[in-house]
Amino acid sequence: xxxxxxxxxxxxxxxxxxxxxxxVTAYSVYNHMLLPxxxxxxxxxxxxxxxxxxxxxxxxxxxxxxxxxxxxxLMQMLTPRDLRGMLPGQCFYVPIVDETGGMLNDPVAVxxxxxxxxxxIADSDLLxxxxxxxxxxxxxxxxxxxxxSPLAVQGPKADxxxxxxxxxxxxxxxxxxxxxxxxxxxxxxxxxxxxxKQGGFEIYVEGGDIGMPLWNAxxxxxxxxxxxxxxxxxxxxxxxxxxSYGNDMTRANTPHECGLGRFCNTQTAIGCIGRDALLRVxxxxxxxxxxxxxxxxxxxxxxxxPFPLMAGDxxxxxxxxxxxxxxxxxxxxxxxxxxxxxxxxxxLILEAPDGPRRAVVRETFWN
Amino acid sequence: xxxxxxxxxxxxxxxxxxxxxxxVTAYSVYNHMLLPxxxxxxxxxxxxxxxxxxxxxxxxxxxxxxxxxxxxxLMQMLTPRDLRGMLPGQCFYVPIVDETGGMLNDPVAVxxxxxxxxxxIADSDLLxxxxxxxxxxxxxxxxxxxxxSPLAVQGPKADxxxxxxxxxxxxxxxxxxxxxxxxxxxxxxxxxxxxxKQGGFEIYVEGGDIGMPLWNAxxxxxxxxxxxxxxxxxxxxxxxxxxSYGNDMTRANTPHECGLGRFCNTQTAIGCIGRDALLRVxxxxxxxxxxxxxxxxxxxxxxxxPFPLMAGDxxxxxxxxxxxxxxxxxxxxxxxxxxxxxxxxxxLILEAPDGPRRAVVRETFWN
Numbered sequence: 148x149x150x151x152x153x154x155x156x157x158x159x160x161x162x163x164x165x166x167x168x169x170x171v172t173a174y175s176v177y178n179h180m181l182l183p184x185x186x187x188x189x190x191x192x193x194x195x196x197x198x199x200x201x202x203x204x205x206x207x208x209x210x211x212x213x214x215x216x217x218x219x220x221l222m223q224m225l226t227p228r229d230l231r232g233m234l235p236g237q238c239f240y241v242p243i244v245d246e247t248g249g250m251l252n253d254p255v256a257v258x259x260x261x262x263x264x265x266x267x268i269a270d271s272d273l274l275x276x277x278x279x280x281x282x283x284x285x286x287x288x289x290x291x292x293x294x295x296s297p298l299a300v301q302g303p304k305a306d307x308x309x310x311x312x313x314x315x316x317x318x319x320x321x322x323x324x325x326x327x328x329x330x331x332x333x334x335x336x337x338x339x340x341x342x343x344k345q346g347g348f349e350i351y352v353e354g355g356d357i358g359m360p361l362w363n364a365x366x367x368x369x370x371x372x373x374x375x376x377x378x379x380x381x382x383x384x385x386x387x388x389x390x391s392y393g394n395d396m397t398r399a400n401t402p403h404e405c406g407l408g409r410f411c412n413t414q415t416a417i418g419c420i421g422r423d424a425l426l427r428v429x430x431x432x433x434x435x436x437x438x439x440x441x442x443x444x445x446x447x448x449x450x451x452x453p454f455p456l457m458a459g460d461x462x463x464x465x466x467x468x469x470x471x472x473x474x475x476x477x478x479x480x481x482x483x484x485x486x487x488x489x490x491x492x493x494x495l496i497l498e499a500p501d502g503p504r505r506a507v508v509r510e511t512f513w514n
Numbered sequence: 515x516x517x518x519x520x521x522x523x524x525x526x527x528x529x530x531x532x533x534x535x536x537x538v539t540a541y542s543v544y545n546h547m548l549l550p551x552x553x554x555x556x557x558x559x560x561x562x563x564x565x566x567x568x569x570x571x572x573x574x575x576x577x578x579x580x581x582x583x584x585x586x587x588l589m590q591m592l593t594p595r596d597l598r599g600m601l602p603g604q605c606f607y608v609p610i611v612d613e614t615g616g617m618l619n620d621p622v623a624v625x626x627x628x629x630x631x632x633x634x635i636a637d638s639d640l641l642x643x644x645x646x647x648x649x650x651x652x653x654x655x656x657x658x659x660x661x662x663s664p665l666a667v668q669g670p671k672a673d674x675x676x677x678x679x680x681x682x683x684x685x686x687x688x689x690x691x692x693x694x695x696x697x698x699x700x701x702x703x704x705x706x707x708x709x710x711k712q713g714g715f716e717i718y719v720e721g722g723d724i725g726m727p728l729w730n731a732x733x734x735x736x737x738x739x740x741x742x743x744x745x746x747x748x749x750x751x752x753x754x755x756x757x758s759y760g761n762d763m764t765r766a767n768t769p770h771e772c773g774l775g776r777f778c779n780t781q782t783a784i785g786c787i788g789r790d791a792l793l794r795v796x797x798x799x800x801x802x803x804x805x806x807x808x809x810x811x812x813x814x815x816x817x818x819x820p821f822p823l824m825a826g827d828x829x830x831x832x833x834x835x836x837x838x839x840x841x842x843x844x845x846x847x848x849x850x851x852x853x854x855x856x857x858x859x860x861x862l863i864l865e866a867p868d869g870p871r872r873a874v875v876r877e878t879f880w881n
Contacts, residue, residue: 150515152540152551153818155834156760173519176543184519246649272639279643282613283650393523451520
């Protein structure tokens with residue numbers, strides 16, 4: 148692999164010192180920030196994640212903060228998901244779309260109060276869209292990126308580790324709910340959430356100065372749990388069907404194509420930008436959609452460009468994420484497939500750079 | 515250096531095949547795309563750039579295209595530079611600011627026609643801001659990212675090389691002007707511009723399919739000129755005072771702080787977003803500004819975070835780019851310095867990670 152040239156533009160995080168001391172071997176770049184991608188190896192990191200507990204520097208999940216009397220109105224303009232029933236203390240996964248229904252981001256909205264929201268973003272400068280819309284509509288709202296850097300604790304032993312630092316009450320937190328918990332006298336939002344299927348928490352670390360103290364406290368408290376530095380794991384997230392914005396979907400796709408129709412309440416999400424386009428899509432249905440695929444043969448090479456999915460001479464889709472799964476003994480993959488060929492069990496040919504392989508559309512993800 | 519983990523999200527370019535064949539050793543990521551950062555070594559690449567001619571994959575300078583009756587109005591809303599005198603065929607360096615005068619990008623605007631513009635962007639998703647503003651103001655304009663990937667030809671022999679492919683007429687092109695030139699029957703915009711002080715061109719390659727044919731044609735035609743694959747060079751761009759968005763300036767800075775006041779015609783740029791704030795700044799003047807600094811001692815470590823500039827115990831600025839210059843025999847650096855200490859000749863202490871060094875504010879950049 149080619150090296151990553153350092154620069155301020157690829158921002159370090161409050162936890163970079165810990166990440167480097169733990170021996171990160173590959174980075175990605177996400178929201179102009181360093182995102183660890185590999186420590187020991189993707190396979191070793193994967194086995195450990197499923198067995199023990201990891202601390203992840205996901206500072207790159209930057210927050211877009213909305214504050215002011217029009218914050219809730221603006222938030223509903225951004226997404227086709229109906230937010231009327233959402234309460235402070237809840238997190239909602241919200242597709243964000245432009246006026247044509249094209250995906251701009253797929254963040255988690257964190258409702259802190261009626262007039263204060265965080266949007267915990269995937270890899271695009273959503274801040275710019277939100278600021279532009281707020282300015283154009285002259286909304287009474289402040290839009291900014293606060294000094295908040297999420298630190299995830301993921302894995303089957305995540306509850307045990309987090310309870311040692313933040314107290315037993317954290318075990319009662321329900322999925323996609325958050326509460327306020329203290330560390331060194333500072334109140335921090337902690338949600339039961341995270342980009343894995345192994346369970347765990349995301350700690351919204353407000354103030355970079357307590358980043359390394361918290362990192363070190365978690366590492367010290369979890370020594371007997373075999374806690375390690377980790378990161379979102381490519382294999383595990385594909386098994387679990389966790390999509391990646393920029394990889395599996397882009398501005399070219401509607402939420403319905405991404406299988407996110409259940410997060411679109413287009414009839415009732417009044418005020419949503421892109422509502423007209425999405426009502427049309429909801430009526431007609433998408434003509435292509437995200438599907439899990441099992442791919443034959445040895446471990447796939449890195450999916451660094453879309454790999455075509457063929458039915459005979461016709462291109463009927465593409466694979467956008469893929470990796471060898473040790474636990475399932477096959478290549479697990481995510482692809483966008485045309486409706487003519489998206490039924491479970493459909494046999495396709497994947498044109499990988501090292502040659503063609505059989506790929507079979509599956510009903511569900513693995514995990 | 516740590517490796518860069520490949521994924522589709524870090525987009526390959528129409529020239530990536532050529533870049534890899536030429537032996538790229540480090541990448542950066544810029545606008546969600548691969549940007550070569552080093553081939554042989556920063557020093558070897560630098561000497562070659564100043565001596566011969568290089569072909570640079572700067573596809574990551576993505577275009578934001580504005581098309582429609584309101585295109586010119588929207589373009590003027592984005593920047594405090596007065597665009598009334600700008601003609602088709604001209605390129606303007608334009609600071610782009612938000613409503614508070616904070617820099618969102620520092621692109622080159624390319625006026626193709628009164629109703630068609632390209633904004634050749636630095637590293638931020640400016641598309642999102644432009645789309646948000648256009649939507650909020652209900653402007654009659656289409657805003658999109660076209661399939662246009664700039665390829666730069668830079669170095670003292672750039673004219674000779676480009677003339678061999680596109681004809682002798684290209685030598686008459688003036689600085690920051692563009693013309694239409696043919697390659698394989700396709701009309702391409704070529705401008706006399708580029709992110710170095712060595713002279714050359716940027717070819718706006720429209721249609722990724724002709725990327726590698728053009729790359730190969732340039733390499734073949736320039737063999738006797740010692741043409742090589744290259745990339746923006748850290749040392750050379752600091753010597754020349756070329757700023758880097760995300761490194762030397764961010765959304766926190768006004769154009770005046772960045773020394774870009776000469777591109778702000780805030781009195782006459784009527785309609786510009788941020789005009790009120792910038793009129794105030796123009797009246798009062800900035801309290802900190804970009805300065806060239808010569809830094810003593812051996813080669814600086816990579817500037818991967820801001821290095822503080824101290825006057826005694828007081829922090830009076832920070833260095834955001836720096837490198838050892840073989841030609842000038844000193845570390846060349848770019849910093850933001852408070853007005854109390856920005857006079858040429860001011861002696862400061864740079865707190866580099868490997869210890870303090872003397873840093874002297876200079877009147878001008880080196881080149």
